[in-house]
Amino acid sequence: MASSPASTARLPARLTTRTCRRASTRCSYSLATPNGVKATIALEELLALGHRGAEYDAWLIRIGEGEQFSSGFVQVNPNSKIPALLDRSVEPPVRVFESGSILLYLAEKFGALLPKAPAARTESLNWLFWQMGAAPYLGGGFGHFYVYAPEKFEYAINRFTMEAKRQLDVLDRRLAESRYLGGEEYSIADIAVWPWYGQLVRGNLYGAAEFLAVANTRTCSAGPRRLPCARQCSVAHG
Numbered sequence: 001m002a003s004s005p006a007s008t009a010r011l012p013a014r015l016t017t018r019t020c021r022r023a024s025t026r027c028s029y030s031l032a033t034p035n036g037v038k039a040t041i042a043l044e045e046l047l048a049l050g051h052r053g054a055e056y057d058a059w060l061i062r063i064g065e066g067e068q069f070s071s072g073f074v075q076v077n078p079n080s081k082i083p084a085l086l087d088r089s090v091e092p093p094v095r096v097f098e099s100g101s102i103l104l105y106l107a108e109k110f111g112a113l114l115p116k117a118p119a120a121r122t123e124s125l126n127w128l129f130w131q132m133g134a135a136p137y138l139g140g141g142f143g144h145f146y147v148y149a150p151e152k153f154e155y156a157i158n159r160f161t162m163e164a165k166r167q168l169d170v171l172d173r174r175l176a177e178s179r180y181l182g183g184e185e186y187s188i189a190d191i192a193v194w195p196w197y198g199q200l201v202r203g204n205l206y207g208a209a210e211f212l213a214v215a216n217t218r219t220c221s222a223g224p225r226r227l228p229c230a231r232q233c234s235v236a237h238g
């Protein structure tokens, strides 16, 4: 079988491993953004569960400096976005990009963080894919127009504020009926949702908790208790 594109990936020499746990066979390329921390949280959760095979090297990709466009990184993720993962524990190495794909890959590889029963597994995946579809409206929509746009467009802010509040209400209602998003088991769905929505309602994302009036939603109280290592993970990639 021909080598995968990632197997020949050469990383820029100036990137150094920041969290080199050992001579690991798994490399995580990321930065501590809401999407970026998801893979790190999953890897740390797996390690906390005793999966020593989840050891990884964390490579810092400075997206503000354009490192996501370097040829080595593009071989791991042709879409030039973090996070990305290269699994060298298999031959040929497997590249994994898109945070949802990374979370599912890790869950399946280690048989953890995803319920085994078909109904609960499906419900977890429902919420995992919900996050993938919903968060661009939060980040690219609300966050962009509320914080980053050079001009304040009232229409855009109103539109995406309504959508952000609607999404938070969806999560709030789900967490009123279920301990975790997928049901009784903590899963990759919770890992995907927390960096966006948990951080938003805690005021750590866009400084918008007060503006959105969402400080007391269930997503907020769900975060730290359900993700004990999240704080540690959020700094792993700078």
Ligand SMILES: N[C@@H](CCC(=O)N[C@@H](CS)C(=O)NCC(=O)O)C(=O)O
Binding pocket: 033, 034, 035, 036, 063, 068, 080, 081, 082, 083, 097, 098, 099, 100
């Ligand atoms: N759908 C992707 C989104 C990834 C994404 O948007 N990553 C951002 C950081 S949060 C990025 O790499 N931005 C760099 C750029 O757009 O050039 C995923 O879930 O992995």
